[in-house]
Amino acid sequence: MSVPVVIRKIGRAYGAMQALADVDLEIGAGEFVSFVGPSGCGKTTLLRIVADLEKPTSGEVKIGGANPKEVRRQKKLGLVSQRPAVLPWKRALDDVKFTQKITQRVGYPADQLLRDFGLEGHERKKPGQLSGGMLQRVNCASAIAHDPELLLMDEPFSALDEMKREEMGEWFARELETRPRTVLFVTHHIDEAVLLSDRVVVFSASPGRVYEIVAIGAPRPRDRSFRESRIFIETTARLRKMLFQDLEAGR
Ligand SMILES: Nc1ncnc2c1ncn2[C@@H]1O[C@H](COP(=O)(O)OP(=O)(O)O)[C@@H](O)[C@H]1O
Numbered sequence: 001m002s003v004p005v006v007i008r009k010i011g012r013a014y015g016a017m018q019a020l021a022d023v024d025l026e027i028g029a030g031e032f033v034s035f036v037g038p039s040g041c042g043k044t045t046l047l048r049i050v051a052d053l054e055k056p057t058s059g060e061v062k063i064g065g066a067n068p069k070e071v072r073r074q075k076k077l078g079l080v081s082q083r084p085a086v087l088p089w090k091r092a093l094d095d096v097k098f099t100q101k102i103t104q105r106v107g108y109p110a111d112q113l114l115r116d117f118g119l120e121g122h123e124r125k126k127p128g129q130l131s132g133g134m135l136q137r138v139n140c141a142s143a144i145a146h147d148p149e150l151l152l153m154d155e156p157f158s159a160l161d162e163m164k165r166e167e168m169g170e171w172f173a174r175e176l177e178t179r180p181r182t183v184l185f186v187t188h189h190i191d192e193a194v195l196l197s198d199r200v201v202v203f204s205a206s207p208g209r210v211y212e213i214v215a216i217g218a219p220r221p222r223d224r225s226f227r228e229s230r231i232f233i234e235t236t237a238r239l240r241k242m243l244f245q246d247l248e249a250g251r
């Protein structure tokens with residue numbers, strides 16, 4: 001199951017500071033959309049608005065026609081926060097099971113999910129006993145454990161080394177083939193965005209706006225050989241130019 005997301009004329013101000021302005025996006029059911037853009041352009045804010053953790057100053061979000069609040073109440077959302085609240089006493093396995101308890105939905109067997117994420121032997125460890133990368137994988141497992149229709153991921157793999165990052169990306173890519181869901185994915189990693197997404201939304205900063213939307217014209221999931229394809233090479237180069245030249249120069 002997956003849902004479409006409509007983001008209509010979203011603006012968000014913090015006092016005099018306009019964090020987001022006029023953000024319009026239509027995301028199809030089952031689509032994987034990445035958000036990239038300079039630090040501070042409002043990616044986290046936008047994701048938190050979709051997750052009903054923050055209110056927009058203007059505009060509205062509809063998830064399958066419903067308000068974020070209703071969708072959150074129905075437990076159809078999964079969120080990997082950029083800075084998750086860590087409960088020091090909660091063991092990895094309990095963290096995953098907690099999601100399933102409060103949502104009353106077991107999408108995946110908790111222990112299998114942790115094994116899939118390379119955490120075998122660490123299931124009973126508390127956050128203080130896990131590395132940053134391990135903790136991030138526990139957060140990913142908790143976010144997906146109830147099989148949410150909409151998955152919101154805010155730099156979910158940023159603490160992982162390159163190899164683990166690729167493994168996690170591949171797991172999600174394969175998994176989405178069997179259980180399609182809509183994914184909004186924030187990343188700084190251009191290669192990762194191009195490898196995983198149907199479309200990449202590039203944001204410009206102050207205020208955060210949609211600068212350009214780049215469609216990746218190749219079916220998902222894509223394996224490692226996609227990195228050698230013309231589409232991959234040209235799209236990553238185009239995104240790099242936008243992010244590191246055009247936006248820096250204020251074009
Ligand atoms: N609670 C808040 N209070 C005041 N300013 C905030 C708050 N949250 C975010 N901001 C500001 O809004 C802008 C966008 O932040 P954020 O969404 O975290 O950007 P990104 O995730 O793209 O790096 C930044 O300038 C940030 O300082």
Ligand SMILES: [Mg+2]
Nearest residue numbers: 043044045082
């Ligand atoms: Mg952020």
